[in-house]
Amino acid sequence: MFLLPLSFLVFLLVLPALAFLGFFHIVTIGFENLGISPEVVVLILLLMLVGSAFNIPLGRKRLIEVETSSWFGLRKRRGVQAQGLSLNVGGGAIPILIASYLFLSVPAGPAMAAVLITALVSFKMSRVVPGRGVTIPILLPPLVAGAASYLLVPGAVPQAAFISGVFGVLIGADLLRLPFILAHERGMLSIGGAGVFDGIFLTSILAVLLTAL
Numbered sequence: 001m002f003l004l005p006l007s008f009l010v011f012l013l014v015l016p017a018l019a020f021l022g023f024f025h026i027v028t029i030g031f032e033n034l035g036i037s038p039e040v041v042v043l044i045l046l047l048m049l050v051g052s053a054f055n056i057p058l059g060r061k062r063l064i065e066v067e068t069s070s071w072f073g074l075r076k077r078r079g080v081q082a083q084g085l086s087l088n089v090g091g092g093a094i095p096i097l098i099a100s101y102l103f104l105s106v107p108a109g110p111a112m113a114a115v116l117i118t119a120l121v122s123f124k125m126s127r128v129v130p131g132r133g134v135t136i137p138i139l140l141p142p143l144v145a146g147a148a149s150y151l152l153v154p155g156a157v158p159q160a161a162f163i164s165g166v167f168g169v170l171i172g173a174d175l176l177r178l179p180f181i182l183a184h185e186r187g188m189l190s191i192g193g194a195g196v197f198d199g200i201f202l203t204s205i206l207a208v209l210l211t212a213l
Contacts (some may be wrong), residue, residue, distance in 0.1 A: 030205040033158040033212050034102065044094065048201070052090030055190050059085055085182070085189050092170075092192025095201045099166035106156040106163065114148035114160050118168025119176075122203075126173040128180055133189070136173045136199050141165065142206035150211060157211045165204030173199060 031041045087093055103111060121144045126136040142161075145168055149160035174191050181189060192198045 027205055029212075030162075030208040033208050034162060044098070048090040048094050050090070051094055052088060052193075054089045055086035055188075055193070056089060056093060057084060057086050058191075085178070086191070088190045088192040088198070090192070091198030091201055092190075095166045095192070095204060096170070099163045099204065102159045103163055106153055106159050110152040111149075111156075111160050111163055114145065114152045114164040115167045115171070117148045118145040118164040119172035122169050122172030123176050124172075126177060128177055133181070133193075134173050134177050134199075136169065136203075138199075138202065139206070141169055141173075141199075141203045142210055144168075145203065145207035146210040149207070158208045161207035161211045162204045165207040166200055169200045169203045 027045065028038050028041050031044070032038065036044075118141060122136060122141050125140055126134050129135050142165060145164035146157075146161045149157050149164055153160035170191070192200050
């Protein structure tokens, strides 16, 4: 029997913890660039983790008739499925609240211009994947949000980058794609449903980190 070395087994066990600590360190650096203390960062991440289990309904839920098949399509059955839209607390509502608060400390006009540029790029680069929702490249939107903030809002670059990352992806990759998604996807749809790993939050944090470089 082939046995793995004990040290390698221990490494496999602690690898998820190391990955989480690395992610937490990156997020902490990003928030510190926004002027937020590490203690508050811990609270924000905790709220996001807990909040990722909750969704805020947006509009009324409706029931639609669907048809499922089994046995290689030989057996078909009709049923009813709920369809609606919601906003995830952890991956959507909390980043939006933070970005809205930061918006009070930046010039409104230039910040909105940076948001619109990021939204346009996010819309062009996002794709609707059946069964998965909207996908978007992980690096390009943060680069655009950071660059636009650096050029348009030089006095508050990190704050503008976070704002552009949140609202740019929300508008470009979610809201502008929403009519197509609602027309072709089934089931309950959640904006920011991936929690701290959702594109809205990751784009904003990466944009802040890139501005520090």
